Amino acid sequence: MKITESFARGEFVVSAEVGPSKGVETASLVAEAKEYLSNITAVNVTDCQSSVMRLGSLATCIKLREAGLNPIYQLTCRDRNRIALQSDILSAAAFGIENILCLTGDHPTLGDHPQAKPVFDLDSVSLLYTVKKLEEGEDLGGNKLVGPAPSFAKGAVVSPCSDSVDAQLAKMERKVRAGAQFFQTQAVFEPEKFIAFMEKAGQFGVPVQLGVIIPKNAGMCRYMNNNVAGVHVPDDMLAELAADKERAKAGITGVEIAARVIKACRPYCQGVHIMALGWEAKVPEVLKLAGI
């Protein structure tokens, strides 16, 4: 099902993210997703996240779909030129994938194959444009497609707490013009920044899902503060996580923080996207505590 249908019905749309393993095994990922993520609208599958080589996003999406879940196919421009990207988009449609999230992708130097050639033949904006073109029955080279055209709910990302927020908004507008129908944000820990961002992003009239990470411990948060673009965990949350290590380890503190962020931001957005980073089992608790 297209995630855009849920937005159109006015639902508060919940999605979560899973990352394929480095290998061919999918059974445990699918089983976990079935157990913890069956009641939400959709499940994102990352595309070699952080430039770390893993099992493909499309293959994992197909497995999830077979198991009755609703996958969102994440597609980056890091590894493939426009021929391979278009071919994979058609492949996704052929397998019944209905949601696609278009990203530029991290640079390969950030991952486990820093020697790899960075492709970036297209970028997030031109990739969205490409999907739209394919939906209109034509490829980027201007050649007609044979048979029925693919059709997707087209998503994109934006970083509301970035220190370059104006440049991010300008890019968001370009994505909307290129065809983006919904947005998922980078992880938010500062609701006031997100709310200020939404006041400006509202003009584009496109649904936005608040990005949420369940913080595991203070060390993880400090790492993100130093290394992850657009993510900043404020000092009081760090102190909260550091105060009772056992509680943090059990996930209680992280779940509370995530739920609090969702509650504070909920009136300003159209959904939430949870990046559990291995803590998929805690997603139902977060949602329950947030009153969703």
Place this chain on the structure above:
Amino acid sequence: MLITRLKSAETLESLLKGQIFIINCHGCREVSFPTAEAEALEKALAEQGRVAGVITTDYICNPENLSVRLEKHADAIEAADTVLVLSCGVGVQTVSAMFPGKRVCAGCDTYPLPGFQGVTPLEVDCRQCGECYLNITGGICPITACSKSLVNGQCGGAKDGRCEVDHNMECGWERIYRRLAQVGRLDVLKCPVQIRNYATDKNVGE
């Protein structure tokens, strides 16, 4: 070697606002300059009474050299609405940096040719992409100033204004956005989706 070709008449017309000051760079021997086309353009603009001044010089990629050459044209440039630069991408970037508040336009596209590349001992660079983007990026080259050579805006990787690939480098798109805001040209970000053409070396031979 590199070759500069004039942008299409249509593109140039959309760029050129009001009175125009033209800078021709007949620069280094590595560049093949579209002399005849540039002269024809200048003549056409002069007939319309739109030329605020012209300078034909060399090595505008060298800021010191450039400021010496432009000294006696300072008033004319000040009065002009547009500075049209007919040079390789490096020259346009040097002029843009020198007049941050001015509308500086790249009139040429820069293509590579086999052989020796012009050497500029500068921070700005041109990779002869064949479709100069400087008019929509505030005169900062997105191909060389952005680690991913993105042409549609900033990726999500910038942190504290630094590039995700090299923390010692300022994010190129952060610079582009700031420059566009400074010159009041953020509207250019509403331009159509840009898609690189990697077949530009073939275009030269057309």
